[in-house]
Amino acid sequence: MNRVVITGMSALCGEIKPCTVYDTSGLITDKFGEINGLDGDDRLHEIIRRTIGDMLTDAGFSTDDISAFGGDCRMFFGTLFARDNAFLEHSRTGVDTLAYMNEFAVYAAGLAGVRGTVDISSASCAAGTTAIGMAFDFIRNGVCSAAIAGGAEELTAMGGYGFNCLKSLSGDVCNPYDVKHDGINIGEGGAFFMLETPEHAKSRNAKIYCEIIGSATGNDAYHATSPEPTGEEAYHLMRSALDDAGLTAEKLDYINGHGTGTVLNDTMETSALKKLYDGVDRKPFVSSTKALIGHCMGASGAVELASVIRSMQSGEPIVMPNLTEPFDGCELYNAPESIDMEYAMSNSFGFAGNSASIVIRKWVEK
């Protein structure tokens, strides 16, 4: 089996603030994680263009370099909302917009020079983590030798109206894992990573951010929108990812939770974490990036992995700014002043029971 490392990354996300992308009147909130400074009407394509472009530069690859891999470099793309505006424009104007609703992936692959296949993971909020986990599995098992993996999402009225009618939106800024949690802020964002083997990375003197050492996906088999409340399946998912990584739970220094800030998710996740760490002396710090940038839906796993890697490098923990009283008294959510991270996990739990987890290890040159 091959080892898999990340040698390039780029992420773009917003801050939670009043939305200017579409009219939010009638929704319970106007607060969304909106990216500043996106020009033009097509935010999705701009997010893709900027993150893939910057990632390739960071990795030291040109588009031609990626094309030179031929079919041996694939793309894995996570998204949920990418087709929304095609449907909305058709409904509003009657113009034919539906047939080409998947072209964003063609655009992304063309931009990157990918000649291998393109997989679009559409496992709702678990899409981004699933996409990265797929890339890891494919390279680890020699199906391909390199991959570009990640996700992208723009703010869409369909998403805002949708989560509003599900009564999932926070009335203010979300507060994951806090007793006062009341829902999500939807965010937009994108993140892409270059994945390859360490041997290939070293052969071209590439810097290595981290190694991906385990991944798992699963399904709650419980409900269309609500997670299985006891956290039993989330617990098993984390166990599967740890088993795949060859780790025990006590080795983890940090877990980036799904942490949406809804009562249902936080309850489920806290139960699962408590079960995982029952009887374990050494426990990780757990936090949610969504507290800072909102819930980037299908791209959330990708954006959150980027935040984990940054935290791993800097030693600065991802602190939830509004957390005052951890839900269920869970001590895992208390932020340390600094964090020395060797092993980290990132989890995503989505609609229709889809879930995904990924485990990474800090890269240390020997």
Place this chain on the structure above:
Amino acid sequence: MTAYIESIGDISRCVQSADELTELLNGGEFEFSDLPIEFDSQIPLAKMRRNSRYNKLACIAADNAVRKAAIPETMDRRRIGTIISTGYGSSVYNSQFADTVAKGVPGLCSPAIYSGTVPNACVGQICILNGFKGASTVLTGGDPLEYSALLINTNKADMILCGSVEEYNPDLYSELRELETLKGCDLSEGAAMFVLSKEKTEKTLCAVTGFSSASLGKSPLLHRLEEKSGEIISDILKKYDNTPDAVFTAANGTYFDDIESKAIKSVFPEAELVSPKNWAGETLGCGYMMNVMFAAAAVNCGKYSKVLVTGVDLIGNYCTAMIERA
């Protein structure tokens, strides 16, 4: 990377059972259903009542496959995965929800409709109905069969419910019928589901023994590709070191048929070319898995001992798999 197809469940315009499939392959004649296809279900109505038609297509085809596979009750459901693909997903529900959003009145929006808009709504329902809790995702581009085989061969699953679904949406299909690239084909809908296993059993229909794929850059279903895309196809096919008796192609009555057939013949000149889309119609994101279904049935009933299946999706992936007697 080998996986075994234990059972098939399908809904298509021509046949809706494995027995009908075998009869069709042996020369039987079946009338083609108009759109939308009508289909029967063995799932109690009460369990599917609140589901979209997209979910029903996927769940009923999956149920047919699962019933035939007779998965032991004792099998750990966390070792049974679900990997499904689609091209346009739950597009009818998306259209309905978009219509309410376009009115600009949030209070009009239905949570039941919205929760059914996500492409993975069908896999969630399949898992709820069957208790499957293993590796799971929905792809809206890519090869679910290859990924399923990878999961099985790397011990991340013992069995996978794998397949595709594509639902008829009148607005979408009207738009598609205007495309020059689809002139000459019959658009249809359907679902093709398989239970894949890592071990051969007495129920095994056939084995999937190899994969090769790449991107054509754009989908020939939506874009006019040049003749030189045939070179990409040839390179994909040259990765196989054995020759099939037949190739079940992506041919759908359009301009791309010639490009593909020339490429195939340049690598496998002796292989018979078969066009399953003559029976099932062009089912877009479900086309490749529908072809796999026909190939699996053809190998199982002894028409061929080795079939190469090809397919294209809506984002330009050209995927192939070798199906052989187990």
